[in-house]
Amino acid sequence: MTDATAIKPHERLAAALSDDMEAVGTLIRTRMASEHAPRIPEVTAHLVEAGGKRVRPLLTLAAARLCGYDGGDHIKLAATVEFIHTATLLHDDVVDESAQRRGRPTANLLWDNQSSVLVGDYLFARSFQLMVECGSLRILDILAGAAATIAEGEVLQLTAARNLATTEETYIKVVRGKTAALFEAACKVGGVVADASEDHVAALAEFGDALGVSFQIVDDWLDYGGAGEGIGKNLGDDFREGKLTLPVIRAVARGDAEERAFWKAALEQGKADDLDRARAILARHGTLEETRLEALAWRDRAKAALMRLPESELRGMLADLADYVVARAN
Amino acid sequence: MTDATAIKPHERLAAALSDDMEAVGTLIRTRMASEHAPRIPEVTAHLVEAGGKRVRPLLTLAAARLCGYDGGDHIKLAATVEFIHTATLLHDDVVDESAQRRGRPTANLLWDNQSSVLVGDYLFARSFQLMVECGSLRILDILAGAAATIAEGEVLQLTAARNLATTEETYIKVVRGKTAALFEAACKVGGVVADASEDHVAALAEFGDALGVSFQIVDDWLDYGGAGEGIGKNLGDDFREGKLTLPVIRAVARGDAEERAFWKAALEQGKADDLDRARAILARHGTLEETRLEALAWRDRAKAALMRLPESELRGMLADLADYVVARAN
Numbered sequence: 001m002t003d004a005t006a007i008k009p010h011e012r013l014a015a016a017l018s019d020d021m022e023a024v025g026t027l028i029r030t031r032m033a034s035e036h037a038p039r040i041p042e043v044t045a046h047l048v049e050a051g052g053k054r055v056r057p058l059l060t061l062a063a064a065r066l067c068g069y070d071g072g073d074h075i076k077l078a079a080t081v082e083f084i085h086t087a088t089l090l091h092d093d094v095v096d097e098s099a100q101r102r103g104r105p106t107a108n109l110l111w112d113n114q115s116s117v118l119v120g121d122y123l124f125a126r127s128f129q130l131m132v133e134c135g136s137l138r139i140l141d142i143l144a145g146a147a148a149t150i151a152e153g154e155v156l157q158l159t160a161a162r163n164l165a166t167t168e169e170t171y172i173k174v175v176r177g178k179t180a181a182l183f184e185a186a187c188k189v190g191g192v193v194a195d196a197s198e199d200h201v202a203a204l205a206e207f208g209d210a211l212g213v214s215f216q217i218v219d220d221w222l223d224y225g226g227a228g229e230g231i232g233k234n235l236g237d238d239f240r241e242g243k244l245t246l247p248v249i250r251a252v253a254r255g256d257a258e259e260r261a262f263w264k265a266a267l268e269q270g271k272a273d274d275l276d277r278a279r280a281i282l283a284r285h286g287t288l289e290e291t292r293l294e295a296l297a298w299r300d301r302a303k304a305a306l307m308r309l310p311e312s313e314l315r316g317m318l319a320d321l322a323d324y325v326v327a328r329a330n
Numbered sequence: 331m332t333d334a335t336a337i338k339p340h341e342r343l344a345a346a347l348s349d350d351m352e353a354v355g356t357l358i359r360t361r362m363a364s365e366h367a368p369r370i371p372e373v374t375a376h377l378v379e380a381g382g383k384r385v386r387p388l389l390t391l392a393a394a395r396l397c398g399y400d401g402g403d404h405i406k407l408a409a410t411v412e413f414i415h416t417a418t419l420l421h422d423d424v425v426d427e428s429a430q431r432r433g434r435p436t437a438n439l440l441w442d443n444q445s446s447v448l449v450g451d452y453l454f455a456r457s458f459q460l461m462v463e464c465g466s467l468r469i470l471d472i473l474a475g476a477a478a479t480i481a482e483g484e485v486l487q488l489t490a491a492r493n494l495a496t497t498e499e500t501y502i503k504v505v506r507g508k509t510a511a512l513f514e515a516a517c518k519v520g521g522v523v524a525d526a527s528e529d530h531v532a533a534l535a536e537f538g539d540a541l542g543v544s545f546q547i548v549d550d551w552l553d554y555g556g557a558g559e560g561i562g563k564n565l566g567d568d569f570r571e572g573k574l575t576l577p578v579i580r581a582v583a584r585g586d587a588e589e590r591a592f593w594k595a596a597l598e599q600g601k602a603d604d605l606d607r608a609r610a611i612l613a614r615h616g617t618l619e620e621t622r623l624e625a626l627a628w629r630d631r632a633k634a635a636l637m638r639l640p641e642s643e644l645r646g647m648l649a650d651l652a653d654y655v656v657a658r659a660n
Contacts, residue, residue, distance in 0.1 A: 037485040125477035147455035155367040
């Protein structure tokens with residue numbers, strides 16, 4: 001399953017949904033245009049065409065098709081979801097003062113923070129226009145709610161950073177906001193647009209939520225446990241940014257006075273110059289391995305939710321995607 | 331009419347609509363709360379309670395009442411409009427690196443840019459949730475379109491800054507984006523929620539657009555022609571930020587080689603250390619006075635649009651508001 005030469009599940013999904021994905025790509029290019037402000041498509045294209053995996057629009061398309069949808073609005077919803085995601089990436093890179101995203105310099109570095117903030121706002125507004133075109137108040141409600149949860153999670157992450165008192169409860173809220181809320185909404189609107197049964201809509205929402213949580217937990221694992229290459233982020237980024245992620249929260253709770261002093265200096269006071277020691281402490285308390293097991297548990301929940309949906313080839317690919325997401329932590 | 335002791339038109343509007351405005355205030359406080367992230371209401375309250383004139387929600391309420399509305403959704407729409415406005419202020423202050431807003435330190439200074447970006451995103455998402463509750467796809471379309479126009483105008487302003495080649499056409503697009511689009515939408519949704527005739531809805535939209543344009547042109551006049559006190563902005567801000575506003579665009583077009591060199595150094599190269607000379611050049615070419623006359627012409631358009639609406643006390647107050655907006659340039 002983790003054979004590097006195998007076709008990855010999201011690639012198989014993209015192949016199975018290639019006509020839809022092409023239509024999404026065309027729609028994105030059309031709607032990111034701006035008659036008046038050429039800076040907008042420049043900045044957007046930099047990010048949109050950087051070769052992201054487009055997992056979120058794939059989820060919307062797969063969910064809609066899985067529920068038997070044969071209309072055209074799922075294309076608009078998939079583009080909506082990708083626009084919301086792109087807008088949050090632009091704003092995140094400003095907030096995190098990031099220099100790299102998807103292996104390329106960030107927009108805030110290539111242009112400026114101003115462009116990233118304003119182009120993000122533009123994409124967010126465009127995403128709402130696309131949703132409105134679908135004419136479903138329920139879908140608008142789901143995506144507006146997701147947007148609020150995302151922003152709330154990001155603010156919570158900001159205020160929880162550099163604070164050793166951060167709890168696991170807060171951590172999960174941040175994870176839900178920064179990642180799972182949009183995964184959940186992406187899946188759910190696919191079911192709603194297909195007029196699926198309430199049980200199927202709920203199953204899709206649970207799948208998206210659990211997939212998103214496991215995805216983010218693995219991301220946080222990778223920051224300490226990964227090899228640092230080909231994962232699109234640098235080993236130790238969270239450490240240097242003072243983010244309290246699951247392996248650290250548990251290690252802090254179990255640490256002795258000396259370790260607590262180490263974490264305090266590194267995370268609260270920004271003296272994060274000894275990643276090796278951080279990794280050694282996590283290993284001693286076994287919290288990296290526990291974090292991996294947490295991700296697996298969320299993966300299992302995601303797959304269990306899928307089982308409530310009609311059996312199909314797409315459902316199998318979504319299950320494989322859930323496996324793939326956690327297989328990155330190996 | 332410009333007697334400083336007289337009750338101002340927006341104050342009379344607020345008094346006439348005091349029950350509605352109180353309900354809007356309560357709704358804003360309720361919806362800016364965040365269970366998880368206390369930073370959100372802190373930042374929002376700093377701005378929302380700083381004593382802005384709340385012109386935009388007043389426009390929505392007045393438009394709805396003027397068209398005979400007696401339901402409750404205009405309260406939600408007025409709060410929506412104020413949330414969108416507050417979100418754009420938070421982002422603007424990051425973009426402009428402002429230190430003062432409404433006579434107080436800006437949120438980006440009191441907290442940080444990160445909080446301003448993310449809390450702005452949150453308010454924007456909350457505004458969409460409020461709109462969705464009103465259940466009108468047409469209203470959602472109007473406000474989503476306004477949000478896109480605002481962001482587009484801001485990006486255009488960013489790319490037009492420090493560029494002497496900026497045209498009047500670009501200037502008007504920026505003005506529409508940064509100010510008139512939300513004034514227009516605020517008025518228009520008031521008519522739509524009241525189920526007003528298409529002619530009345532169009533008249534409200536025209537009124538809002540023209541009022542917004544005249545408001546912004548006067549703002550740009552004040553930056554060079556004002557006394558610099560009690561106007562909520564510092565004389566010469568636009569000059570130092572290299573913004574190409576109407577009086578400057580016309581003066582640049584008519585300037586000789588020496589003047590062009592002055593503008594180039596000041597606006598394009600950031601050597602904006604001689605505001606007095608800038609003011610003298612504008613005076614010599616008469617462009618400040620022309621700018622004031624432009625604002626008056628837009629004021630006249632705003633009042634003409636109002637005449638297409640049913641006569642009422644509220645209509646008279648809106649006409650007075652249009653007069654008041656331009657009377658600031660005296």
